[in-house]
Amino acid sequence: MTRIDATFAKLRAEGKKAFVAYVMAGDPDYDTSLEIVKGLPGAGVDIIELGQPFTDPMADGPTIQAAGQRALAGGMTLQKTLDMARTFRETDTETPIVMMGYYNPIYSRGVARFLSDAREAGIDGLIIVDLPPEEDEELCIPAQEAGLNFIRLATPTTDDKRLPRVMQNTSGFVYYVSITGITGSAQAEAGDVAPEVARIKAAGNLPVVVGFGITTPEAAARIAGVADGAVVGSAIVSRIAQGDTPAEVLEFVRTLAEGAHSA
C-alpha cells in the first residue's frame, strides 16, 4: 500500500473527501516554495501535487506557465524539486507527494535514474501530462515497477471505448480533467462532472479526483461532493504570483480545504 492508497483509505474511513493542492516547486524561489509546501498539510491538504517547471507547458494556462518561468528564472531544476521533496519528508512521512510535469526533464535525466531518485526522495506518484497510455512503456510501466503510482488524466474526450485503456496501468487515483482546455481556464460544473466521475469509477476501482477550473472554496465543495476529491492549482499559484506571504497563501489554502472537506 502506497502513501496515496493509505490516504484514501483513511479519508474513506472518516467519510471525508480529499483535498489536493498544486504548487510549482521553486515558485517564486526555492525557500519560499519549501515553506509553503511544508505548511500545506497543516492547512488541510491531503495530497500535495508538486509541479516540476518546464519551458514549454503545453497543457497549462498563463498562471502555471508564469509560475514555471519564475521558478526556472530562479534556478529551479529537477534535482532541486527532488531535494525539496526529500526535505519535506524529513518532517512529514504521511502526506503523499505527486510530482506533476512534462516528460522531457525526466527523459533527459534518464528514466531509471529518475525513478530511483524520486523514490528515494519520498515522491509517491507521478502525473506526466504528455504521456498518454500509448506511451506507457516510456515511464508508466517502469514507474509502477519501481513502486510509484502513475496517475492518469481522464478527460471529457476519453470516451467509453478508450476508458479501459486509460484505466489499465493507472494506480493511486484517477485525475479527471473537468474541462477540455488548459489549467485555470473555464469553470468546472458539478452537474457535468458527476456522471463522468460515475463512469470512470465504474471502469475501475480507483478514487477519482477532479481538477482544472476549480477556484473557490464553494466550487471545491460542489466538485468534491460529486467525486472523491478536488484539486486546486491555478487559484493558489495566483496568490503566490501576486506576492502573498506563505502565511497568506496557506490561509487561502485552508479555506479551500475546508470547502472540499465540507462536502
Place this chain on the structure above:
Amino acid sequence: MADDLFNSFMNGPDERGRFGNYGGRFVSETLMPLILELEAEYEKAKDDPEFWAEMDDLWKHYVGRPSPLYFAERLSDHLGGASIYMKRDELNHTGAHKINNVLGQILLARRMGKKRIIAETGAGQHGVATATVCAKFGLQCVVYMGKHDVERQAPNVFRMRLLGAEVIPVTSGRGTLKDAMNDALRDWVTNVRDTFYCIGTVAGPHPYPAMVRDFQSIIGKEVRWQLAEQEGEGRLPDTVIAAIGGGSNAMGLFFPFLDDPSVRIIGVEAGGKGVNDKMEHCASLTGGRPGVLHGNRTYLLQDDDGQILEGFSISAGLDYPGIGPEHSWLHDTGRAEYVSITDREALEAFQLSCATEGIIPALEPSHALAHVMKIAPDLPREHIIVMNMCGRGDKDIYTVAKHLGFDMSDTEGRELD
C-alpha cells in the same frame, strides 16, 4: 530500388508512429482520441483515389504544379563544377512549398467536418498558405504567431489578415515559433471537438510527421520524372540538398530517393552565428540531443536539465529548436547527412542567386544554396545536384537590406555596392 522491404527506408513510421526511436504520440489525453481519429481518417484518404484526384486538380490549377525543375546554368558555370538544378517551389501560389501540405490537411479537415482551422507560423509562410486555403474553402482560420515574429514579418501578417484569418500574437514564453506551437496546442485542447490543427512541418504527434511528408513528397516525385525527361530515362540526381527548420521541404524532396543508394542526401540546418557559439544557432542535429517536445521524440536544443532552448537564425522559418523525427532517424542511420550553414554564408548565397540566375530566394533555401556553393566546385560537370528552392525572397528583403546596410527608406536611390 529496394527489393527487400526490411531494408527499405520508406516503410516508416511503425504503427506507434515511430521512426526507429523517434516520433511517437507524446500528447495530453484530451488530444489523444482526436489524434487517433485523424490517423484513421488519413489512412482512409491515403487509399482513396478521389482524395488524390482532388489534390492533383488543386495542385495543378490552384498552386501551379508541377513546379519547374530548372538547370541553373550560369550558377553552375560560376561555381565551375557540378550541374546545379533548382526545384522551383518558390513559384507556387503563396510563394513557398507550404501550400502543398496545407491543401492536403484542409481537404482532410473537410472530410472530418471540421469548420475551424488553427495553425502556427514562424516566418508567416505556413500561416499565409493556411489562410489562403481557408479563404478558398470558406473556413474559419486562426493563426498563432510569436509576438517577436509578428513584428519582424509585418507583410505576412497583413497578408493573413487580408485573407480573412485572425492572427493572434503569442506573448507566452519568448514569443517565437516554439511558443506559437504551444499556444496552438492549447487552443486545440480547448476547442478539440470542432477544430482541426494544420501543422506546418513534419513534426508533432503521429500521424503529422508522416502525413505532412506524404503531402510534400510531390516535390521529390516531380524531380524524378522531370530529371529523367531532361537528362534521359533513369537518370537520378547524384545529390539532393534542402534547408531544414522543421524539415518539411527537405522531407518532401528526400523521401522518394531514400531507397536509391546512389543518391547522396544532404539536409542543411541553420547555423546562425556558428554552431560552436552556444545557443546562437538552430542546428538541432548538429548541436542538440534527443528529447520530447510538441508530441514527438526528436533531436532538440536543450540544456542539461531538459529545458528547451531558443534557437537563433537570420531566417524566421528555420528558427525552431527541434526537427522532424524522421530526420533524426535518417541522421542516426546515416542515410542522410546533415550540415549547418551560418547566417553570413546564407546571405552570400542569397546574393549569388540574384546575380547569376535572377532568382531572389527566401533565406531558408539560401542556406541550402550556400552548401551547394561549398561542394559544387569540387565535383565534375556530370554530377547533378538538385537543390530545393522552397521559397521566394520577397518576405526577406527588409531583413537582407538591414544586413547589407541598405536603407530602404532612402529615396535618393543609392546603389548597392
